[in-house]
Amino acid sequence: MDFDKNIECIISHFPFNGKMTEIKLTGSGLINSTYRVIFSNDVCESKYILQKINTNVFKNPDELMSNIMNVTTYLRNQIALEGGNPQRDTLTFLYTNENTPYYRDDEGNCWRVYKFIDKCYTVDKIDSPVKAYRSGKAFGHFQKLLADYPIDNLFETIKNFHNTPSRFDDLNTAIEQNLAGRKELVADEIDFAMSRLKDASKLTDMIKSGEIPVRVTHNDTKINNVLFDSITNEAFCVIDLDTIMPGLSLYDFGDSIRSSAVTVDETESDLSLVDINMELYENFANGFIEEAGSALTQAELDNLAFSAKLMTLECGVRFLTDFLNGDTYFRIEYPEQNIVRCRNQFRLVEQIENKMDAMNNIVKESYRRVVLEG
Ligand code: ADP
Ligand code: GN1
Ligand code: MG
DSSP, X not given: OOHHHHHHHHHTTSOOOSEEEEEEEOOOOSSSXXXXXXXXXXXXXXXXXXXXXXXXXXXXXXXXXXXXXXXXXXXXXXXXXXXXXXXXXXXXXXXXXXXXXXXXXXXXXXEEEEEOOOSEEOOSSOOSHHHHHHHHHHHXXXXXXXXXXXXXXXXXXXXXXXXXXXXXXXXXXXXXXXXXXXXXXXXXXXXXXXXXXXXXTHHHHHHHTTSSOOEEEOSOOOGGGEEEETTTOOEEEEOOGGGOEEEOHHHHHHHHHHHHSBSSOTTOOOGGGOOBOXXXXXXXHHHHHHHHGGGOOHHHHHHHHHHHHHXXXXXXXXXXXXXXXXXXXXXXXXXXXXXXXXXXXXXXXXXXXXXXXHHHHHHHHHHIIIIIOO
C-alpha cells in the first residue's frame, strides 16, 4: 500500500481532532521510525508523535506497550506528587479508537501515538558542563522516580539487553556465520573485542552473587533520549521508554557517558577526535549522584566508572555484530556506518581505560561532597 493511503488509514484509528496538516520524520533514533504530525481544526492545532514500533527489535508489542502504559501512569502520579508538570515531564500515550495502546496495520506494522512536547530539543552529544550536569540529574532523577515501581510488573522487552557476555556470544555467532562476508575486513575489531572478554562478565557475575541490586532502569540512556527545554535549557523529560526493565543503575550511568561526556558523538569517523571529556564527566557524575547517589550501594559506586567502559565496549560489540550480520538491527545512513560506530566506541573504550583512575576519583569525590557532606 502506498504511504499516503496507509497513513490515512493509520491515523483514522486514533482520536485526533481535525485534519492532518503536516507529517514530518523527526529525531535521530536508530530503532523506531518517528514522525511529528500536526492536526488542525478551526480552533487549534495539536501536535503528536506517531511512531512505527520496530518489531524486528521489539518482538512483543503487547508486552512493550503494557510496560509503557503502566510506567507512564506511575510516573505521572510521582511527578504530580513532587509538584512537577505530568503533561510535560513524561510522555502521554493515546489509546486507539478500539481502546488498544497501538494499532497494527494490514502489513503487520505497529503504530503508536503520544503527545508531542513543544518548545524543546534533543542533542546527540553534550557540549557544556551545565548541560552535562543537567543530563546526569535527569537520568538520576528518573531512577529515583521509579525506585518503588513494582519491578515484577515489567516484561523484559529485549532479553539479555545489557547482558554483556550474551552480547559477546552474539558476536561469536556473527563471526561464525559471516552472513555479510565481512569478517576479513574487521579482524582488528574482533581482536579488540576479544582482548576485553574478561571484563564482560563483571557485572553479570555481581548480579548472580547478589553483590549488586537489580532496579527498575531505563537501559537506553543515550542523550538524545532526553528533552531539553528551549527556554531554560533544563533536561526535563526522559523519553524512549521501550527498554524500561529490571536492570542496573550502572547501566544507566555507564550507557550515558558515551554521549554525555565525550568530545564527539558515535558517528564521528576521525578517531583522533574521540575522547572522554573529563569536565563533562565530572558534571554528569555530580548531577547523577545528586539525584540517585544516596540510594547507591558501595558496590555500585565502586563500579560507576567501570560501567562507562563496559557499556561503551558492549555498544561497540553490538555495532560490530550488526556489521557482520549485514546491518539488520541499527538504522544506517551509509553502508559502513556500523563499523565506523564500532571503531568510534572502541577508541572511546581505550580512552576510558587511560582515564579510569581519574574517573573513579571523580565519583568518590562527588559522592563525598554531594551525599556524605550534603
Ligand atoms: P528511537 O527509539 O528510534 O530512538 P525515540 O523515541 O527516541 O525513538 O524518538 C526519536 C526522536 O524523536 C527523539 O530523539 C526526539 O528528538 C523526538 N521525540 C520523541 N518523542 C518526542 C516528544 N514527545 N516530543 C518531542 N520530540 C520527541
Ligand atoms: C539504540 O533507540 P536509540 O537510538 O535511542 C539502541 C541502544 C544503543 C543505541 C546506540 C533498543 O538507541 O541500545 O545504545 O541505539 N536501542 C535499542 O546509538 O537497541
Ligand atoms: Mg531514542
